[in-house]
Amino acid sequence: MKERVGSAGGSGEVPHMCTAPRRPVAGLWSLRRLRHGGHSGDITGPCQDMFSKMATYLMGEMTATSExxxxxxxxxxxxxxxxxxxxxIAVNISRNLKDLNQKYAALQPYLDQITLNEGQVAALEQAAYKLDAYSKKPEAKYKKLERR
Structure with missing residues (x-):
């Protein structure tokens, strides 16, 4: 059976391409031309070797691409x-952040109370310093009177 060069026939196998094409392709030598042209060498072996090596190369390329x-x-x-x-992780972080925000909101009244107490303590401290300063004046006057 003679096949055209390059036709696989849909079998999935590498076709035997060392036979003459059914009709000569323009610009290419057909085996018939070689046979009648006086060339004495048989090209079937080298042709089969070339196509075997080409098939191996292409299989390697396909394997590499597949890999x-x-x-x-x-x-x-x-x-x-x-x-x-x-x-x-992001869902856990979001859940923990919501929990922290809820706890902070629950603590907010206490934090406000602490801030208010801090202001009151500062005012009380100032009053204590003024009272201390005021109490030192009569004490100093009393000591001065005692010395006389």
Whole structure:
């Protein structure tokens, strides 16, 4: 059976391409032309060797591409898992922040009372200093009178 060069016939196999095409392709030598052109060498062996090596090369390229896609798939899966972990962490942080805000809101009246007490303590402290200063004046006068 003679096949055209490059036709795979849909079988998925590498076709035997060392036979003459059904019709000559313009600009290419057909085996018939070589046979009748006086060339004595048989090119079937080198042709089969070339196509075998080409098939090996192409299989290597396809395998490498397939491995690249598998690597990308694994990387995508790992990235997806990392994003899920980060989402869980963000949800936990958000929940904890809400809890802290609620606790702060519950403590706010006490914090306001502390601020008010702090102001009152400062005013009381000033009153105590004034009272101390006032009490020193009569004491000094009394001591002065005692010495006379």
């Amino acid at each position: 690249d896609y598998k690597l990308l798939e694994n990387m995508n899966k790992l990235t997806s898992l990392k994003y899920l972990e980060m989402k869980d």
